[in-house]
Amino acid sequence: MRYIYSLALAIILPVSVYAQNIPNELVDWWRGNAPYCIDSNxxxxxxxxxxxxxxxxxxxLFAGLLCASGEKIGCDTVQNAQDESGKWFRSPRRMQQNNLGRKDSFSPDMALGTQLYATKTGDKRAFRGWLRWLDDVRPCWIGDGPQCFRSPLLRYCTDDTENGCTLRPGDLAILNSxxxxxxTYPPTGDTKNFLHQAGGALSTIILADANLNKPGYSQHLTAVEILLLRAQGHNDDYLSAAALTLAQKQPKNPFFQYLHEGATKRVVDLTLSLCPTTETGVPRDASEWxxxxxxxxxAWKNSMIWDCIFMANLLKAKP
Structure with missing residues (x-):
């Protein structure tokens, strides 16, 4: 009878209840040794x-992920990377210094960080300002001024090379979500309708990307989208299948494994096996998420350590 009762509890309670926590002392050491940049202020x-x-x-992007995991400095970083016009930049420092004089001041990857931040904090004011900026910078195809017929295409920046900031169908679907x-919607009806039409294919796009994207950052972006959509309340078979696909393709990626099976002891142990410790020391070149x-x-051999803090936050056992 006791066995049956224990089994019933195992079925009813979330898996994370049984997860081993990453030691607080180790997480504190990570926070004390993770690299920082400094803005003009x-x-x-x-x-x-x-x-x-x-x-x-x-x-x-990485600050948005940290924010989504509960790391306040991640939320502050994304918030401080937006200028008064509503435009977002890659970092607070780059916002203050005109992207250091370089092109490609933003990208679809960075836009996921913004949306993770907005979803976590509920900052509608900042999100509304961003949507207004996105709508305002659509170029005129015909005419000008009040008679301007604008392109339906949206761009995350206007200084991109090779149209790298132009929103693709998947980007539009995520932004609509x-x-x-x-x-909180774009200020003009045609842009709002454009996003809404793209949103109908959202789950299908995510599953297709999980199966077709190349290993590395392309698959990681699909994982980020799954995390974002779940934070927004989406939880269908397509997302579950996409998470399973990523986990199978990259079995040593604890983020992918977490999306598939949750905060299990196996995922905790995998994270601990890859992240730096007081014994291994801080990576000489802390340059990789x-x-x-x-x-x-x-790449964990050159961990920027913030990636480990992100995982530690995700893996905290729920009370």
Whole structure:
């Protein structure tokens, strides 16, 4: 009888109840040794340490992931990367310094960080300002001024090379999901309808991407989308199948395994086996968000440590 009762509890209770926590002492050590960048206001934010220099080119994505996991500095970093016009940049430092004079000030990858932030914090004001900026920078195809007939295409930046900021069908579908979750929409009806039409194919696109995207950052972006959509309340068979596919393709990726099976002891142990410890020491080149690389690369050897903090937050057992 006791066995049956225990089995019933195992079925009813979330898996995370039984998960082993990553030791708080280790997480504190990670936080104390993770690299930072510094913006023009002398405010620190998460960064990569590449050759001893600050690398913040992809930080809006990673900060958004940290924010989604409950790390406040991640939320602050994304918030501080938006300027007064509503435009978002890759980091607070790049927002303050005109993207350091470079092109490609934003990208679809970075836009996921913004949406993770908006979903976690419910910051409708910032999200509304961003949607307004996206709508305002649509170019005129015919005419100008009040008579302008605008392109239906949206762009995350206007200084991109090779149309890298132009939203693809999957980007539009994800943006529509975030707009619906926040009940905050673009200011013009044609843009709102454009997003809504793309949203109908959302789950199908995610599953297709999980199966077709190349190993590495492309698969990681699909994983990020799954995390984002689940935070918005989506939980269908397509997302579950996509998470399973990613987990099977990259069995040493604890983020992918977490999306598939939750905060299990196996995922905790896998994370601990890959992240730095006081024994192994801080990586000499802390330049990788390990979970965006394929297993073969062994990018965890150069972990930026923030990727481990992200996993520790996700794996916290629920009371």
């Amino acid at each position: 002398k405010v620190k934010f998460p960064g990569k340490a590449r050759g001893g220099e600050c690398d913040d080119g992809d930080i809006n 975030t707009a619906e979750y926040l009940q 390990s979970w965006e690389r394929e297993d073969y690369d062994q």
